[in-house]
Amino acid sequence: MKVLVKAPAKINLSLDVLYKRPDGFHEVEMIMTTIDLADRVELALLEQDKIQIISHNRYVPDDQRNLAYQAAQLLKERFQVKKGVQILIEKTIPVAAGLAGGSSDAAATLRGLNKLWNLGLTLDELASLGSEIGSDVSFCVYGGTALAKGRGEMITDLPAPPTCWVILAKPFIGVSTAEVYRRLDLNGMNHPSINEMVKAIQHNDYHSVCENVGNVLEDVTLKLHPEVAQIKEQMKRFGADAVLMSGSGPTVFGIVQHDSRMHRIYNGLRGFCDQVFAVRMLGERHTLD
The missing domain is CATH 3.30.230.10 (Ribosomal Protein S5; domain 2)
Known part of the structure; x- marks a missing residue:
């Protein structure tokens, strides 16, 4: 079986x-x-x-x-x-x-x-x-x-976030989550507004989702791995509506709503980065068969 x-x-x-x-x-x-x-x-x-x-x-x-x-x-x-x-x-x-x-x-x-x-x-x-x-x-x-x-x-x-494309780019490096947390300075960091992001998702407000993305681990990983910062800049330059590193990195994702811009970012990054994906958010919970 x-x-x-x-x-x-x-x-x-x-x-x-x-x-x-x-x-x-x-x-x-x-x-x-x-x-x-x-x-x-x-x-x-x-x-x-x-x-x-x-x-x-x-x-x-x-x-x-x-x-x-x-x-x-x-x-x-x-x-x-x-x-x-x-x-x-x-x-x-x-x-x-x-x-x-x-x-x-x-x-x-x-x-x-x-x-x-x-x-x-x-x-x-x-x-x-x-x-x-x-x-x-x-x-x-x-x-x-x-x-x-x-x-x-x-x-x-x-609820599921607003419908959009997610373009992911991962450079050919690995990041130690433990090391990122060890280097994290808990004093003086800029905290993202979790409550505003919750509201944005609940109201299905794509613009507000883009405005409220944030990751306090990002600064640590960007200092350790400058290539992650370069990918972020490339995504912004190609026209992503919001760009953020996921987790402790090093993967960076950008979100867009329009197919044409997704293709432009995806194709632009493929010449710049090792692993690039364009996918949708799933949004729905798993069920037990």
Whole structure:
């Protein structure tokens, strides 16, 4: 028996860091939405009691470092599952890109194994388990658009954002999220208005969404990697309505409503950057089959 699950990437329309918590994590407020750029996760039942990861991407670990492996291991231990699983991950989302590819693979694994192993868990229960794996996993279990607080595990559902194109550009570098947070100066940063972004989405106000994008991690990554700043400038020059780095980077995204401008930005960046994608926002939450 096999189960196929789509694992979409996410972007942060807004990302704020409030303070460092006693547990060592940072208290965040983020508005995230899934986009139509996705990995494909295929889960196959194994009679042997083991977890096997297969990926043809050399940057994807095939052991306990892999978040999908951790997701399967967590379910096996929590629910005394004695059967195994082969997890085939076909990567489309760039690795270490600020797009939650690994977290989405883990979330897809949770949703898929819930079906494959007949666990009967709800999305809320799967999201709670996801929070034990990584900060973005809970959101990725739900998908859609949401306000995330705490470490990212406290999720409030939001409507789909206004219809638009998202052009993503990732330079050929990886960024360490831990290092970005370590270098973050919590004093004197300009905080984006999370409340204004929530209102913009609730009112389906594209212009206001563009006005309120913001990411406090951006300044840190731009200083570490000047090429990210160059991509931002190129996107603005080609005519994006709003440009922002997603997560801790290094992927930069621009949003536009018109097909002609999307093509101009996409084609312009392809000669300048390693990986470029033009996709739509998904907006809708996942459901359990």
